[in-house]
Amino acid sequence: MSIGIRGNFVVGYDGAEHRMIRDGVVVVEGKRIKHVGKSYDDHVDRWIDAAGCLVTPGLINTHLHAATAPVDKSFLEDIGVRPLYGSNLGENLDALGDSITAADMEVYARYSLAECLKSGNTTVFELGMIPAIGEEKTLRVIGDSGIRACEGHVFGDGAFERVDKYDFKTRWLGEEVGAERLGNAVAFAEKYRGALGGRLITALSPSSILSSSIPLQRKIKAEADRLDVPVSIHAGEWVLEFQNMLRMYGKTPIGVLAESGLLSPRLTIGHCWAVSGHPLLAYPSTGAGDLGLIAAAGATVSHDPVVFAKRGNRMHSHSAYLKAGVNVSIGTDTAPQDILNEMRIASYVSKLADWDYASGTSREIFDSVTLRGARALGRKDLGRLAPGALADITVIDMTTLNTVPCRDPIRNLVNSAQRGDVKYVMVDGEMLVEEGRLVKVDERKLAEEVQRVTEAVWRKIPEHHPTKKTADEVSPPSIRGWGP
Ligand SMILES: [Zn+2]
Incomplete structure (x- = not known):
């Protein structure tokens, strides 16, 4: 045809x-x-x-969480946790995440991919669908949607946990656990390489620099080279992570990735705003700093501006990273999975960060969701006509x-x-x-399903919130109800 x-x-x-x-x-x-x-x-x-x-x-989205993100909507806007530097990670997000069932997550995954397609987004580097709904359902959801997806197990050999009030530490789970989880990730990447008529691109996706030890990072790099697959990790994502890396290793998150060798052309770093020289961190760069390390290694950054703009923060900046020689792509991360919205905010927050109209130009942003996104996935047959x-x-x-x-x-x-x-x-x-x-989705029916499952999630928040708060206590409605 x-x-x-x-x-x-x-x-x-x-x-x-x-x-x-x-x-x-x-x-x-x-x-x-x-x-x-x-x-x-x-x-x-x-x-x-x-x-x-x-x-x-078709526009390329290099970082999103399809199976869990929709629940952020109508809930996490305008709120954060001050002792966690405004982040919702470690508290509100955990309360939400623990209230979602696997069945909800399948509905959410279908919804997120539908949202992506509606915004002109044809390829996604998705993170988290396999732990949420399993390998088979993940394949079915991606296959049914028709989208092109880069997918892999999300794993690590550590758990970043609350040890006291606002004190968090990584509990290392040991070499055996790491080896087993890496083994499962590798098995998936091998078994499903080129599945769904080539629409599935398999990847290795260690969850976070906080939960992947340096020895595990080295093994991931070796396996990724052997399999010739892309790798994704969260790093430079929040202040607590940056500070914990300094405490554990005396290095920035990017410095740790450089030491392990995971920082390479295969790697896409999710968020990566928390780098040396960022004004919020009071940690100046020496020499070319973290951006110099990323550029020298040929790694990619996924700039996901909306979720951080909502917390009053931003990467410094889309244009500055490009000027430093970093391959900057764009991801939606959470809801709304709307790449057009993300592109617009990426442009504006770059201008705001630099106090400069010439920062975050339309051309820079367009290249980031096409050619640079394709480079992140190591593909010369995507991102171009x-x-x-x-x-x-x-x-x-x-x-x-x-x-x-x-x-x-x-x-x-x-x-x-x-x-x-x-x-x-x-x-x-x-x-x-x-x-x-x-073409393949009953949009009205899907919207009704998302509303129905999420109302149940909100009711379950007190069971999973660390201080047993209700949904309305965590996230008060914008306008108080009528009456006394
Ligand atoms: Zn993420």
Whole structure:
């Protein structure tokens, strides 16, 4: 089956960079792109007239938690824990997480992937679905959605635990536990390599620098090299983590990753705002600092700005990391799984961090969700529209009230476009969003399910909160109820 898309603005790739083709075409044959250019004269089975639209490579999201994140919504906004430097990790998030059942998490995973697709996001580096719902269901949920997903076991050989009030420490679980968990992760990565018709990209995903010892990190690096798979880890995620790394090793989280050798072109570091030189840490860089280490190693940072902007914090900055030579991609992390929203906030918080309009430009942000995201996964056949690349394509309407007037569609994509402006989304040549609707999902039914399961979660909060607070005590409603 061949499909041709005619659009007013087609982002072609010339082998070195994106180039804008005015009134161009993209032709897909099966799973791959056959042709990109001004015109195409041969037969095509189906033509899609995307008049007034921007046709771009499918957007790549390098860090998200599909199975648990939706529960953050309507709950964690405007709240944090002050003694934990405003983070909800270790307290409110744990109370929520422990109140969710495996059945809820399957609903959430389906919902998150649907949200991703609706925002034009075709590839996700997902973390946490396997521990939440198991390998088989994870494959089924990803397969049913049609999205391209990078997936692996999330594991470690330590537990970062509360030992007293706001004192947290890592309890190491021993070499055997680490070896067994790494073994399971490796077995998954080998067994399911190229599953779902190639849509599944297997990975090794140690959960956090706090729960992965240096010896385990070394073994992960060796296995990742042997398997030729990408690796993900949380590091530079919160102040407590940064401080605990200094206490344990006398090194920053990035310094520890450099010592173990896990810091390499295979690695995508989730969040990574807490690096030497960040104003919140009062820990100046020496020499090129943490950014210099990341750049020298060729590792990727997943900039996930929304979840931190909500806590009053930001990475310093998207542009500064790029200037230091770091491959910066973008991830959504938590709800909403809306890559367009994340791109906009990434641009704005970069400008705010640098006090500079020229920071976080639309072009920088666009490259981060296309070419740089593909580099994070070690893939030259994603993130670009070029003959031979995989047919992952997003079409955004530039004629809606959100997106007119349009002179520069990349600026409009980053600054103005909304999820509702995403008209078509294709993965592997398969159309998953048509005329703005998900082809494989009953959207109304899914929304009802998410509401139903989450109401039950909120009721269970007191059972799992460290001080037995109710949902309304942890997160008071924005407006008090009517009456006395
Ligand atoms: Zn995360």
